Amino acid sequence: MPRPVLLVAVSAALLAGGCGKFKDVLNPPMAEFTSPDGKWKALFPGTPSEKTKSAFGVNFTMWVKEPWGNKGGYMVGTAELPLSAAEPLALSQKRLDDAVAGSVQGVGGKTIDTKRVMLHDRYPGRECLASVTDPKAGKYRCRIFLAGTRMYMVAVMGVDEFVADPKADEFLDSFALLGDLPAASGNPAERLATATPKRTNPADRVAAKAADPEPAAKAAGTAIHSTGGKFKARFPASPTKGTADADGHTFTTYAVTAAGGRYSAGYADDSELEGVAGKARQAALDHLRDTTVAELGDGSKLGKCELLVLGGRHRGWEFEATAGDRSLRGRVYVVGARLYRVTVRGSDAAVRDPGVADFFDSFQLVN
Numbered sequence: 264m265p266r267p268v269l270l271v272a273v274s275a276a277l278l279a280g281g282c283g284k285f286k287d288v289l290n291p292p293m294a295e296f297t298s299p300d301g302k303w304k305a306l307f308p309g310t311p312s313e314k315t316k317s318a319f320g321v322n323f324t325m326w327v328k329e330p331w332g333n334k335g336g337y338m339v340g341t342a343e344l345p346l347s348a349a350e351p352l353a354l355s356q357k358r359l360d361d362a363v364a365g366s367v368q369g370v371g372g373k374t375i376d377t378k379r380v381m382l383h384d385r386y387p388g389r390e391c392l393a394s395v396t397d398p399k400a401g402k403y404r405c406r407i408f409l410a411g412t413r414m415y416m417v418a419v420m421g422v423d424e425f426v427a428d429p430k431a432d433e434f435l436d437s438f439a440l441l442g443d444l445p446a447a448s449g450n451p452a453e454r455l456a457t458a459t460p461k462r463t464n465p466a467d468r469v470a471a472k473a474a475d476p477e478p479a480a481k482a483a484g485t486a487i488h489s490t491g492g493k494f495k496a497r498f499p500a501s502p503t504k505g506t507a508d509a510d511g512h513t514f515t516t517y518a519v520t521a522a523g524g525r526y527s528a529g530y531a532d533d534s535e536l537e538g539v540a541g542k543a544r545q546a547a548l549d550h551l552r553d554t555t556v557a558e559l560g561d562g563s564k565l566g567k568c569e570l571l572v573l574g575g576r577h578r579g580w581e582f583e584a585t586a587g588d589r590s591l592r593g594r595v596y597v598v599g600a601r602l603y604r605v606t607v608r609g610s611d612a613a614v615r616d617p618g619v620a621d622f623f624d625s626f627q628l629v630n
Contacts, residue, residue: 293433296326297441298341303415305339306437308430321345335401335421337434342414352387355409356569359389362407362414367393370420372403379570383440384578386410387570395420402426406435411445436541486625487517492530494603497625499526499618510554512602522616524609528626536600544597545578551595551602552580559586559608573598574628581623583614590614594623 293306299313311326321342329336346358356379367374372393380388388408395403404426405418417438419431486497492515499521507514507529516529536547556565563586571579571594579596592614593606605626607619 291330293430293437295437298326298339301441302413303339303341303438303440305417305439306434307337311337311339335419335425337431338416338418338420339438340416340418344412344414346412355387358414359387359407359409362416363389363391363405366405366407366416366418367391367403370395370403371397375402380406380408381570381572381578382408382410382415382438383444384576385444385572386440404431404435406438410440413445415440488629489515489517489528489530491515492601492603493629494528494530495625495627495629496528496605497622498528499622502526502528509558510550514602514604522613522618524607524613524616524619526607526619526622528605529603531602533600533602536597536602547602548578548580548595548597551597551604552582552593555593555595555604555606556582556584556591559584559589559591562586571596573626577628579603585611592619592623594626598628 291309293308295304296307296311297304307326307328308330309328311328314325314327316323316325321344323340323342325338325340327336327338363374363377370393372395375392375394377389377391380390382388386408388406390406391404393403393405395401399422401420401422403418403420405416407417408415415438417435419426419434425431486495487502488495496517498517498519500519502517502519505516505518507516507527509531512531512533514529514531516527518525518527518529520526533547536544539547552568553565556563563584566583566585568580568582571581573579573596577596577598579594581594582592584591584593588610589608590611590613591606591608593604595605596603603626605623607614607622
């Protein structure tokens with residue numbers, strides 16, 4: 264069993280074994296607990312108990328608390344893993360999938376649902392729901408994150424009403440990292456964006472905008488700079504500027520057909536997103552992806568889909584879709600109150616042209 268799987272399985276087993284062993288005289292309110300090393304915090308119903316377990320030379324530390332009633336427990340577990348902080352995102356995603364499998368195995372459960380999530384809009388993670396029968400019939404909810412070389416596990420297990428209680432959501436949502444945060448797992452779009460130096464002189468930015476008004480197109484093969492949309496992208500040929508209506512929004516777009524595919528990058532503003540955060544913002548991002556897929560027409564079907572982080576802070580989706588002989592590859596982002604779409608439509612061969620990856624990776628936000 265791979266180390267991350269074993270370690271998460273160990274922590275899950277400790278949580279399962281803990282239920283029924285920790286009784287409180289009272290049922291205290293949720294209160295913030297900060298880890299002794301000052302690296303994370305979460306809300307617990309009282310002070311959690313600390314446990315440690317070693318496997319393959321790696322220490323896994325767990326903080327667990329079971330409130331009054333023996334109906335379930337809350338747990339946060341951490342482990343420093345012997346891996347490279349700069350490992351490819353695909354490998355990190357596989358580690359997380361393996362960790363979910365080990366976690367569910369550790370509690371003797373059966374997976375009901377699993378999905379990709381992110382912590383602080385930058386660290387990849389998984390959220391899973393499983394059914395359990397021991398020590399009592401109920402449910403197991405878990406979120407697992409990989410931040411640098413450290414794996415975090417945040418879990419609730421107990422009878423159905425305990426796991427469904429709003430306090431379980433409060434606990435899971437309260438988990439946060441503290442102090443100097445480790446570097447986020449990279450993806451091409453993020454690396455390009457973070458590697459671009461920013462103009463630090465306000466006068467320089469004003470002069471640059473005055474000298475470079477938003478163009479309708481530039482020379483073939485060169486990047487366009489949408490000053491109004493605050494992004495750059497490099498097209499395979501000179502694009503045309505226009506507008507496109509989608510789902511009640513009017514997108515300002517740049518588009519060109521090349522190598523059998525329709526390359527497009529655009530943006531639209533949505534005032535209803537001002538101040539929106541958390542699950543509501545994620546729902547807006549999901550909706551943007553789904554409406555983009557639906558534009559393929561009848562029979563459109565979402566295929567491969569993966570979370571991205573742009574500029575170290577803006578979450579997005581990279582996805583593929585098909586509808587008959589029509590194919591789509593795209594990336595979408597929600598940045599403040601602005602929606603961004605970067606897509607290529609055409610035949611399956613057209614959307615898999617090597618130039619498509621170059622186009623996607625060239626998309627950057629700018630001041």
